[in-house]
Amino acid sequence: MTADTSEEFKKAVVSPVDDGSGVVRASVDFPASEPLKLDSGSELGPFTIAYNTYGTLNAAKSNAILICHALTGDQHVANINPLTGKPGWWSHLVGPGKPIDTDRFFVICSNILGGCLGSTGPASINPATGKSFGLNFPVITIGDMVEAQSRLIDHLGIDQLFAVIGGSMGGMQVLEWAARYKDRVFAAVPIATAAWHSPQNIAFHEVGRQAVMADPEWKRGDYLDQGVVPRNGLAVARMAAHITYLSEDALHEKFGRNLQNRADRTFSFDADFQVESYLRHQGSTFVDRFDANSYLYITRAMDYFDLAAEHGDVLANAFRGTRTRFCVVSFTSDWLYPTRESREIVQALNAVAANVSFVEIESNAGHDAFLLDEPEFFATVRGFIESCATRRGLPLAPIADGDA
């Protein structure tokens, strides 16, 4: 994100707008008198949460699904992203007649606290100074993100969410929701995630943060006020992270050792290989849509995530007494959040006799599989939602033609 695009960002979150495409874009301001009490002990207020909704909340307010986005995701889950012009990041999963059916459910997706697409984050103006927070923004946790979301759900007048669904860091939020608000979550779908961030994942995040902080244009976090952007550092961070989102098999199939628009090696440091060119592109386009400090804060929140540690080092304690129905999903080739980390969640749920299904989806797409059109994954989500909807006494789905 360049300093110049902040106006564009603001335009993207004007509230509330129903542009006829089925999405309502909105944001809600929580006043300084109702600050967020953070896990660090400090308070944050006022603060804003930007969010999108799709579909209609029923009279009983029993058909709301909260979707939690991942590290670099946003609230534009099923509409054209106003910043990038690309389809929403889960637009094949969420929409009319889709597995998360916006004809039947009221779908909510909010930009996380600490994000950079309308919710309060390090790029926001600090009311105490009139300048961007930068590093004066408090370090937040996944729990803080969920607290902020719960304020939004209060604001929408919803007591219990029918479902909370998310992948990767979104899955961490799902677990935190289920642990913090047992009575407010009827069903939970944590996908391609873990109950704690592994040392390898912390390590990759630390590399990314150091890349950003090594960029002189980062200006110790103060770049927005100085009118610059640590483009190079953030691009390197994104490149390193992007490798972890793909499986080695996916890299073989996508690129192999193919050269990029050339017949032979150039014997230079040009992007000879397609995989190099692809990564450079991933790095440079990311910088146009994401704030570097947000990247620091959000990766830090993920590193800090350890649901067992929050509950006396026993993960099962997080779920004791839960009546939520869980569907835990992992992907075979995901090495960032491997299946064994999903099994740990399932084991903890089993230990408290929770209602849990677990599906490991065969895919060679790596961690990114949760964002792709994976038929078995879609069928799993659809089936789980149907069965929970029946239990919840929601109307049956119309006969679907198409995916099953």
Add this chain to the structure above:
Amino acid sequence: MTADTSEEFKKAVVSPVDDGSGVVRASVDFPASEPLKLDSGSELGPFTIAYNTYGTLNAAKSNAILICHALTGDQHVANINPLTGKPGWWSHLVGPGKPIDTDRFFVICSNILGGCLGSTGPASINPATGKSFGLNFPVITIGDMVEAQSRLIDHLGIDQLFAVIGGSMGGMQVLEWAARYKDRVFAAVPIATAAWHSPQNIAFHEVGRQAVMADPEWKRGDYLDQGVVPRNGLAVARMAAHITYLSEDALHEKFGRNLQNRADRTFSFDADFQVESYLRHQGSTFVDRFDANSYLYITRAMDYFDLAAEHGDVLANAFRGTRTRFCVVSFTSDWLYPTRESREIVQALNAVAANVSFVEIESNAGHDAFLLDEPEFFATVRGFIESCATRRGLPLAPIADGDA
């Protein structure tokens, strides 16, 4: 490496010095009249190769073992490294009575072409300009490194090496030696390596290169002449690479989510976790011993490595007619050069009915296992060398007490 340490570097390679510790440190200058013909088509000359030897060459010159070092290794395989003060990188494997027994074998290890510890590389003075080569150094290949080594072996008057041994990029050199100089290699031990560099590995290297090049102190490769060093960029590159050298299990065992000298999270961007602190240390110490442009050139050489492509896209062709005895070694938890890539080498050797043993060593240390004290690995190397020595008509080993 800072500009100031270049004197220290020069001291480290004065030639030839036998300091009584059993190592002879030397270097040889090849004149401009005998340039190296590079794979790129250009020529490099004059050039220097710095090398160490251990033990005594027998009269028949039949007991020489060439050890090839990895990306950030050097010729100080079994002596105290004069730059870091640390033991040689394979000092537990190479020495009197050790699996590579310097009481019986004449062990040679040279700093690779493109390196920064005495052999000609991008930090060397370009005789055409009187300044460091920087990016005027030609892009080289693994084959070029081996060509330069072969000049050294010629210089030492050795027709046939008893063995060529190396891990990681050292293993690539072993394979290239066996392919280029079939009659000069009696036995070959490629360890934790591959016959071609995978797209995932290219991707990680590209991230490292971009991190270096993103550092304004890199000065488009001209930093040495401008009296600066791209410390931050090179440190980030090293951090990213270092993660790939360890297995996830090793990271769990070494660090887990343990905090570094603190009772709780600091809610800051300090190195709260041990794994962060460890990585930062790896990054910052690396900069003191390695040249950033060397890092670019050597990673590029690895990316370009594809032994099959050099032989009509059929790997077996590289070994057709070979009489070399091979011992291929991989490690179970090495995800940088996974066992399946070693199997491809073995299959190619089988296809030409070569003499090959293959051992996959059980280890949870990741790629780094090849540098560690792994008893099964040591026993494998010792056993293979013994059997080859018998075949070669070299004297039997004295009865060993200790490792088997």
